[in-house]
Amino acid sequence: MIDITETTDLKTLQHLAIWQEGERLISAEPAGEGNMNLVLRVSTSQRSIILKQSKDYVRKFPQIPAPIERIKVEHRFYEILQHHPWLQHYSPKVLGYLPEQHILITQDLGKGSDFSRMYNPDFRFNEDDFDALSHYLNHLHSIQGIDFPANSSMKTLNHEHLFRFPFDPENGMDLDSIQEGLQELSLSYKADADLKSKLEQLGARYLSKGDTLLHGDFYPGSWLSTSNGLKIIDPEFGFLGDKEFDLGILLAHFDLAAADPQWKKRFLDAYAHEFDRDLLKAYQGMEIMRRLIGIAQLPVSLDLKEKEALLKKARNLILS
Numbered sequence: 001m002i003d004i005t006e007t008t009d010l011k012t013l014q015h016l017a018i019w020q021e022g023e024r025l026i027s028a029e030p031a032g033e034g035n036m037n038l039v040l041r042v043s044t045s046q047r048s049i050i051l052k053q054s055k056d057y058v059r060k061f062p063q064i065p066a067p068i069e070r071i072k073v074e075h076r077f078y079e080i081l082q083h084h085p086w087l088q089h090y091s092p093k094v095l096g097y098l099p100e101q102h103i104l105i106t107q108d109l110g111k112g113s114d115f116s117r118m119y120n121p122d123f124r125f126n127e128d129d130f131d132a133l134s135h136y137l138n139h140l141h142s143i144q145g146i147d148f149p150a151n152s153s154m155k156t157l158n159h160e161h162l163f164r165f166p167f168d169p170e171n172g173m174d175l176d177s178i179q180e181g182l183q184e185l186s187l188s189y190k191a192d193a194d195l196k197s198k199l200e201q202l203g204a205r206y207l208s209k210g211d212t213l214l215h216g217d218f219y220p221g222s223w224l225s226t227s228n229g230l231k232i233i234d235p236e237f238g239f240l241g242d243k244e245f246d247l248g249i250l251l252a253h254f255d256l257a258a259a260d261p262q263w264k265k266r267f268l269d270a271y272a273h274e275f276d277r278d279l280l281k282a283y284q285g286m287e288i289m290r291r292l293i294g295i296a297q298l299p300v301s302l303d304l305k306e307k308e309a310l311l312k313k314a315r316n317l318i319l320s
Contacts, residue, residue, distance in 0.1 A: 002015075003055075004038055016101065022046075024044060025045075027043045028040045028042045032114070037055065037071070038054075047108075048108040049108055052074075053102055068102050070153075070236040073235070073239075074104060074235055077148075077238045078092070080148070080213070087136065090136050090230070090231055092107040092231065113224070114220060114221050115129075115220035115221070116220055119299050119300045125263060129230045130263065133230065133250070136230075137215075137250070138270070138271060138273070140215065141214075144212055148240055150240075151238065158216075159207055161290065162203065163199045163202065163203035163206070163286065165294055167189060167192075167196055169190040173295060185304065199318065202283070202318070206241065211240055212241065212243045214246045215235050216241075219249055219287075242279060244275050244283055245283050247284075250267070251267070256288060278320060281317040285318035286318060288317070289314045292311060
């Protein structure tokens with residue numbers, strides 16, 4: 001396997017069996033932060049493409065091992081969506097796949113930005129973007145009964161950081177380095193037997209197999225604003241499971257962004273599938289808590305009192 005980095009020379013990249021006849025590489029540069037994987041924008045004499053390579057660790061946190069085969073899941077996810085007219089335009093086209101190199105080549109969607117700006121106090125949703133999110137999830141959750149990888153290793157990795165690590169009093173994470181007072185604020189939840197028991201049950205459900213195709217990480221960092229409209233990327237956590245999981249993640253980030261409650265109502269009113277409201281609330285509460293006291297922190301604009309109120313709300317959502 002060729003271990004590609006930002007400093008890999010173009011001559012090495014040129015040897016990959018993904019280029020068209022006469023195609024000459026001109027430049028390669030990082031494309032976004034690449035939390036999980038190495039992601040490069042490669043310009044050639046014929047086009048611009050995105051090259052993604054998965055490693056056996058989390059790119060943002062190299063100390064955390066991660067299943068290298070996750071790129072296979074992403075490839076399969078995009079492959080499925082390319083056969084659905086209502087979904088294909090939300091995803092980049094697959095241009096090449098080298099499973100032995102753990103490399104996926106996709107269409108370059110342009111130098112867009114993700115929706116991390118949603119956490120800014122002055123953020124306002126564009127109606128077209130909001131409608132696109134709604135249409136995407138409605139149609140994605142219509143896909144059932146398909147052949148899709150179990151993605152067990154990625155689910156196991158995610159399970160640790162969703163349901164266990166944030167609530168472990170011995171996890172070694174200093175939350176005061178993020179915000180003074182956050183560590184003490186977290187202690188009561190780390191000692192909450194009822195909360196942890198419910199999270200254990202919810203985590204077991206997450207690890208089981210469902211029948212609905214999920215994105216698996218449906219949050220603002222996976223939503224890309226481009227000149228051709230909203231796109232949804234990074235489905236390496238995709239799996240067949242509870243539709244309430246994707247919904248809960250989405251609604252949790254509306255809370256974390258202190259968004260107007262009308263957006264949540266509008267989204268659920270437009271959602272075309274039956275769902276379990278209690279299960280949705282539980283996943284929503286879990287995502288709020290793990291983002292506030294876990295390792296996957298966000299650029300939220302919340303003071304300590306606002307986080308305290310949100311943590312209390314999240315606990316109630318989980319235990320309701």
